Amino acid sequence: MAPAAALLLAAAVVVALACLALADPPASEQSALLSFLAAVPHERKLGWSASTPACAWVGVTCDAANSTVVKLRLPGIGLVGPIPPGTLGRLKNLQVLSLRANRVSGTIPDELLRLSGLRAVFLQDNAISGAIPPGVSGLAALERLVLSHNNLSGPIPFALNGLAALRALRLDGNRLSGKIPSIANPGLKVFNVSDNMLNGSIPRSLASFPADAFAGNLQLCGTPLPPCSPFFPSPAPAPGMSPSDGAPGGTGKRKKLSTAAIVGIIVAAVVVALLLLLAIVFCCKRSRRGARTEGPKGTAAAVGQTVTTRPPPASGDGTGTASSPKDDAGTSGSVAGAGAGAGAGEASRLVFVGKGAGGYSFDLEDLLRASAEVLGKGSAGTSYKAVLEEGTTVVVKRLKEVAVARREFEAHMEVVGGVEHRNLLPVRAYYFSKDEKLLVYDYLPAGSLSAMLHGSRGSGRTPMDWDARMRSALSASRGLAHLHSEHKLAHGNVKSSNVLLRPDYDAAALSDFSLHPIYAPSSVRAGSGGYRAPEVVDTRRPTLKADVYSLGVLLLELLTGKSPTHASLQEGDSGTLDLPRWVQSVVREEWTAEVFDVELVRLGASAEEEMVALLQVAMACVATVPDARPDAPDVVRMIEEIGAGHGQTTTEESARATTSEEERSRGTPPAAPTP
Structure with missing residues (x-):
């Protein structure tokens, strides 16, 4: 009997495994996915077919029993247009949705907000418009919401405060306006609303986040940004009311002053007026005495020698x-x-x-x-x-x-x-x-490289092509090399917002250089945000090698299109990576093509070899050990060799053109001096 029982048990296990292997999501979910892909134009073929199990499709992840779709990840595949109704909203058990780095437009569909099991939504780097729906409060399990770099407008809904599980909220790079609501989620670890049109003071519940999380909102103030201006007057009382009429505990009736109080006020006013008069007379006599002593050149003497x-x-x-x-x-x-x-x-x-x-x-x-x-x-x-x-x-x-x-x-x-x-x-x-x-x-009216590279992605602007990016990389490298080799000065703050453009990209200029010596050592930071070299701590001065690291991050920014200070570079539970580590992780998995900016791909860039070569230069610059990094003049030489034949001037030609270039591309001084 024992052998028979064992045989039956083995047969049952085989049957169970076979059933499990043949399990597939409900037909409604498979149909919803196929309808979504058929209705949305896309550049990359995914190979989805009704003849193959949906759980084996590219970008689709099912649960352990292959009984339902729990994750849909389709980043950077060239999706164009709005999310059609009646498609993704039918994935009732969906937990993770990632459509980042596409050209998804339209508004956020209401049907997505009814998927109560959603834990993570990644829709950054698209062209989604409209307001953030208040219905987002229905996503009780939501842990990560990333809507960066879209065209969202309107206020930030207070309904986000009700998401108790929320750990990461990124709304940077949109056109959101109004005040920031007081979001007091205790588990919120990542928060960013930079580069919007927000105003007012930052709520105390969010004041612990760094200044970078709020940068780019010109009318925003309060910790950690500079304090709000004290020059706004208090509201005037309503006509017919005294200031005490609306005060808490007030009676609403005017109190009459006694005769003694009135007399006291008059005497005090007379005394103050006499004191002011004496002070004015004393100041006049003193200024005349000083004028006689100093003579007609007294003002020049006060200026300093x-x-x-x-x-x-x-x-x-x-x-x-x-x-x-x-x-x-x-x-x-x-x-x-x-x-x-x-x-x-x-x-x-x-x-x-x-x-x-x-x-x-x-x-x-x-x-x-x-x-x-x-x-x-x-x-x-x-x-x-x-x-x-x-x-x-x-x-x-x-x-x-x-x-x-x-x-x-x-x-x-x-x-x-x-x-x-x-x-x-x-x-x-x-x-x-x-x-x-x-x-x-x-003043250079063309703006910064950061604005050109990241500003309003997906809103119809003309993206930077490969030639323009190469010229900007060469300009920044040449400026840094001159600063290092000719003046022995460290820049200390190399980043894309400090690369200012001129009409010709060959003349882009590094700004805000070498200001760190005028600050206390404890407040100096060699580079900001994701540009800072790993060996630099707050109490150390910037170095030439730290500048080269920041330049390497800038080159990676040009190649990937990702901002080192704002970009969300990882979707998993382990949090975000800095840009160099993210690139290293992608290249290590032999997905080098996934590194490059999707806008370059859309423009049909055909310089893959040059892009890979520049990537190698950038990775050498961001080496962890400072001595392993090349010097700035070596970086210039390597970039010139990559860009040969693309119109970039050589270092010698650049030197010869320096004088005339300064005259024609400085700023906007008047045509002639004022007499």
């Missing part, structure tokens, strides 16, 4: 340390909110530096009268676009947390202002007072 006058641009070469011609007449001004803090011996004027300052003719008062527009906020300070009355446009950077004294600041600005190269954007002028430090740069 370190500032020398510059002859008018028409009669001089404009070289060396210089002040504006208007300063020669003794004109001085004060920066709003800071002029009062400038003590005796501090110059309330701009100091022009370098050869390129010769075409400018304005002073601090002109700058204060200029119309200003916020361009961006960074770790070094806030940058403004200033349009002067005479037509000149410049960029003014308002520095924060400067830790050096005036003499060290001036000496360093002389060094930085003396750097001249077509691929570098030097300081043109500076202002220093006790409470305010300003830097003036040329």
